Amino acid sequence: MASITIDGIVKQFSGQTVLQNLSLHIPDGAFYTLLGPSGCGKTTLLRCIAGFYEPDGGRLLFDQDDVTRVSTHHRDIGMVFQDYALFPDKSAFDNVAYGLRARKVARPEIARRVGEALEKVGLSALAERYPAQMSGGQRQRVALARALVIRPRVLLMDEPLSNLDAKMRLQMRDVILDLVREAGITTVFVTHDQEEALAMSDRIAIMDRGSIAQLGTPEELYGTPVNAYVADFIGSANVIPVAARRMDEGSSAAGTAAHVRYQLAGQELDGVQGSPQLAGDSVLIARPEDLSLMAPAPHVPNALHGQVLRRQYLGFKTAYRIALQGGPEIRVELHAGNTVADFQAGDAVQVLVPADSRVVGA
Numbered sequence: 630m631a632s633i634t635i636d637g638i639v640k641q642f643s644g645q646t647v648l649q650n651l652s653l654h655i656p657d658g659a660f661y662t663l664l665g666p667s668g669c670g671k672t673t674l675l676r677c678i679a680g681f682y683e684p685d686g687g688r689l690l691f692d693q694d695d696v697t698r699v700s701t702h703h704r705d706i707g708m709v710f711q712d713y714a715l716f717p718d719k720s721a722f723d724n725v726a727y728g729l730r731a732r733k734v735a736r737p738e739i740a741r742r743v744g745e746a747l748e749k750v751g752l753s754a755l756a757e758r759y760p761a762q763m764s765g766g767q768r769q770r771v772a773l774a775r776a777l778v779i780r781p782r783v784l785l786m787d788e789p790l791s792n793l794d795a796k797m798r799l800q801m802r803d804v805i806l807d808l809v810r811e812a813g814i815t816t817v818f819v820t821h822d823q824e825e826a827l828a829m830s831d832r833i834a835i836m837d838r839g840s841i842a843q844l845g846t847p848e849e850l851y852g853t854p855v856n857a858y859v860a861d862f863i864g865s866a867n868v869i870p871v872a873a874r875r876m877d878e879g880s881s882a883a884g885t886a887a888h889v890r891y892q893l894a895g896q897e898l899d900g901v902q903g904s905p906q907l908a909g910d911s912v913l914i915a916r917p918e919d920l921s922l923m924a925p926a927p928h929v930p931n932a933l934h935g936q937v938l939r940r941q942y943l944g945f946k947t948a949y950r951i952a953l954q955g956g957p958e959i960r961v962e963l964h965a966g967n968t969v970a971d972f973q974a975g976d977a978v979q980v981l982v983p984a985d986s987r988v989v990g991a
């Protein structure tokens with residue numbers, strides 16, 4: 630087991646910078662996920678940690694050991710890939726035993742540890758099967774057992790669930806979490822599936838073009854995204870451009886107290902408090918489930934006028950697509966059981982924006 634410190638890693642491919650001075654510390658025993666759209670550099674970062682790629686700048690430490698120039702073979706990592714990467718001509722037992730044989734572990738010890746590892750992934754009965762005779766989920770269990778049986782310092786997983794069907798993906802989430810928690814192993818998990826990231830991780834690093842846009846717990850990323858990119862990537866979010874207006878509120882010993890009010894097409898959002906630093910163009914971020922609807926009425930604070938474009942009944946909730954007056958189309962979701970009036974396409978409505986909505990720089 631070891632912590633991982635990524636210190637200002639730079640990686641370029643033929644002049645294109647794919648990782649830009651990226652730093653991240655992963656504590657010993659933590660489960661961290663790299664999440665982001667295709668091409669943002671997740672796999673490249675994982676491959677730098679694994680030693681498949683040598684970075685063009687920066688350092689990589691396992692605990693206090695600088696492993697930047699250490700070969701993959703000597704880094705003591707376990708790796709699980711999307712396509713399993715099993716040896717097709719070896720049985721499940723021999724696939725799992727491979728790393729132990731390479732390390733010259735004694736035969737009886739190999740038999741014991743491989744047996745234990747296969748049991749943990751629920752494959753004791755299939756030890757003599759070849760990969761072609763197993764399902765995707767079973768193959769991925771073999772790959773997991775093979776990675777963990779060598780008791781590596783860190784476990785690196787590159788989209789390990791992407792090739793599995795939806796039901797097996799859910800099952801394997803639990804198998805992986807149970808095993809890595811039991812082993813207490815530091816894990817870096819790459820995915821582009823936000824729900825998987827939310828469900829599994831201690832912390833998620835959201836990547837954007839070779840940098841980390843935000844690092845946080847699932848709750849932090851969902852509740853307090855630092856910008857529209859993160860808000861939109863994790864869960865769905867309405868991103869509403871607003872104009873900021875600075876208000877000065879008299880003077881005190883501490884100086885002039887300033888705050889900011891926001892407007893959309895002349896409609897004031899009186900209650901939403903902004904930070905005085907955000908005086909330029911800004912965006913208000915609102916989750917569909919945090920908004921509510923009412924029939925138009927005068928003098929309602931924090932309400933934006935709009936019209937229902939579509940109503941979709943989804944059982945436990947009803948989703949509305951609303952065109953805001955002078956603004957974008959947004960989505961509002963009302964959960965069944967909330968005693969609110971129902972609206973139909975064409976209805977004029979007011980959208981109530983919570984006073985604690987986040988406003989960030991555009």
Ligand SMILES: Nc1ncnc2c1ncn2[C@@H]1O[C@H](COP(=O)(O)OP(=O)(O)OP(=O)(O)O)[C@@H](O)[C@H]1O
Pocket residue numbers: 642643647665666667668669670671672673674821
């Ligand atoms: N060996 C390589 N040679 C040249 N360019 C590469 C190489 N590997 C990756 N790249 C480029 O680096 C960028 C990041 O790729 P990377 O595979 O790290 O992205 P990713 O976030 O893992 O994407 P995906 O989810 O599609 O796997 C891409 O623009 C890709 O084309």
